Amino acid sequence: MKYRNELIDTANAMVSEGKGILAADESNPTCGKRFDLINLESTAHNRRRYRNMLLTTPKLEDYISGVILFDETLRQSTLDEVPFPKYLSEKGIIPGIKVDTGAKDLSLHDGEKITEGLDGLGERLIEYRELGAKFAKWRAVITIGENIPSNACIEGNAHALARYASLCQEQGIVPIVEPEVLMDGDHSIEVCYEVTNKAQSTLFKHLEIMDVMLEGIVLKPSMVISGKDCADQADVDTVASETVRCLKSNVPENVPGIAFLSGGQSDELATAHLNTMNANHKSEMTWSLTFSYGRALQHPSLMAWAGNDGNEVDSQRILHHRAYCNGLASKGEYRANIETEMA
Numbered sequence: 001m002k003y004r005n006e007l008i009d010t011a012n013a014m015v016s017e018g019k020g021i022l023a024a025d026e027s028n029p030t031c032g033k034r035f036d037l038i039n040l041e042s043t044a045h046n047r048r049r050y051r052n053m054l055l056t057t058p059k060l061e062d063y064i065s066g067v068i069l070f071d072e073t074l075r076q077s078t079l080d081e082v083p084f085p086k087y088l089s090e091k092g093i094i095p096g097i098k099v100d101t102g103a104k105d106l107s108l109h110d111g112e113k114i115t116e117g118l119d120g121l122g123e124r125l126i127e128y129r130e131l132g133a134k135f136a137k138w139r140a141v142i143t144i145g146e147n148i149p150s151n152a153c154i155e156g157n158a159h160a161l162a163r164y165a166s167l168c169q170e171q172g173i174v175p176i177v178e179p180e181v182l183m184d185g186d187h188s189i190e191v192c193y194e195v196t197n198k199a200q201s202t203l204f205k206h207l208e209i210m211d212v213m214l215e216g217i218v219l220k221p222s223m224v225i226s227g228k229d230c231a232d233q234a235d236v237d238t239v240a241s242e243t244v245r246c247l248k249s250n251v252p253e254n255v256p257g258i259a260f261l262s263g264g265q266s267d268e269l270a271t272a273h274l275n276t277m278n279a280n281h282k283s284e285m286t287w288s289l290t291f292s293y294g295r296a297l298q299h300p301s302l303m304a305w306a307g308n309d310g311n312e313v314d315s316q317r318i319l320h321h322r323a324y325c326n327g328l329a330s331k332g333e334y335r336a337n338i339e340t341e342m343a
Contacts, residue, residue, distance in 0.1 A: 003169065008215045008256075011218055011257070014218050015258075017330070018327045018330060019062075019290065019330070021065060021096070022066070022067045022298075023292055024054055025069055026070060028072065034298075034302060037302070038302065040306075049309065051073050051076070055078070055088060056087070057316040060091070062324075063323035064093055065093065066135060067093055068098055068137050068176070068292070069085075069097055069133075071098070074097050074133060085131055094135060095132050096136060096176070097137070099121060099128070099136045099138055099164070100139055102115065108152075112149060112150060112153040113153070114156050115139060115141065121164065125171040126171055128173065129173055134173065135174035135175070139180055140160065140178060142154065142157065142179065143182050144195055154202050155206075157179065158205070161178075161179065163210060165177055169216055174216055174217065175212075176219075176292070177203065177218075177220065179203050179222075180263060183263050184229075185227035185228070185229060187227040188227070188230055189225060189226045189242060197246050197249060200249075218256065218258070218292075220260065221258065222263045224239060224245075225239050226239075236273055236276050239276075240276035243277060244284060247285070256288065259290050259291060260273075260290075260291055261292055261294075262291075268336075268339060270326075271291075271326050271334055274290070274291055275328070275329035278330060289330065291329070296322070296326075297319065297323060300318045304318050321341075324338075325338055
């Protein structure tokens with residue numbers, strides 16, 4: 001493989017000890033929903049101001065290895081007119097890019113989604129690499145409900161993830177593969193385990209079929225967790241142990257690392273779950289376990305910023321603190337009382 005060594009080096013750097021990935025790849029409509037919380041119009045300029053606040057946070061590189069960007073942001077510059085990919089690279093943070101075009105209705109399967117974006121992806125990846133992206137992300141969405149997910153949903157999304165991953169590696173870009181099982185619903189943690197186990201096993205079957213080099217990927221799974229509306233919410237220890245059990249059943253040892261999505265968990269709960277996995281189960285695992293959080297890292301900082309550049313110092317300090325807490329969690333060293341401190 002042409003880029004074998006580069007892919008391995010980048011994948012390992014993305015999951016280096018004590019660091020994780022900041023997901024800042026919200027689409028413009030999603031960013032608009034976030035901005036509604038602070039009564040700010042979602043214009044290209046305001047999105048640039050917001051991403052500038054996040055990405056220029058002092059010492060962010062201490063706990064963040066890479067940032068997933070949206071297409072618009074990859075092409076934008078800081079307010080000091082430095083292209084965002086160049087700015088991040090100079091800080092030692094790896095720039096990445098979201099490449100899927102979203103989850104669309106799966107034909108003949110009510111209530112299920114299939115992620116699109118494979119058409120023309122090879123050409124887009126060439127351009128993204130030229131713009132400075134070193135890794136990419138593709139998100140599959142799996143919903144738990146009455147008689148779903150279907151085999152069609154799980155197989156179709158796994159195949160798309162594998163095709164995306166092979167196209168990325170062909171262009172020297174590390175693929176983050178993200179099979180997300182949604183928290184929406186009243187299902188138990190046992191049902192979540194069953195679905196997550198099937199989604200992960202099917203994914204690795206398709207990655208093997210497509211000859212994807214596992215040493216050059218990062219897995220971004222959801223945790224095995226109770227549905228948001230389930231009356232019996234599993235505790236932190238159970239979520240940690242069930243998530244690790246599922247990973248051990250499906251993830252080959254040569255995958256360098258796993259960077260969890262937060263998936264609607266609260267900021268502190270996402271950190272606590274990650275910490276407990278590393279504190280209690282590290283000796284059982286060959287891969288690094290870290291974070292690739294979006295809302296769970298950004299939300300407190302967004303609310304503090306509130307669209308006012310005069311709040312930038314405070315909002316950056318809050319982002320740095322959340323990154324610090326999760327960096328500790330990736331080593332199993334987080335404690336709840338750290339939430340009241342500022343790093």
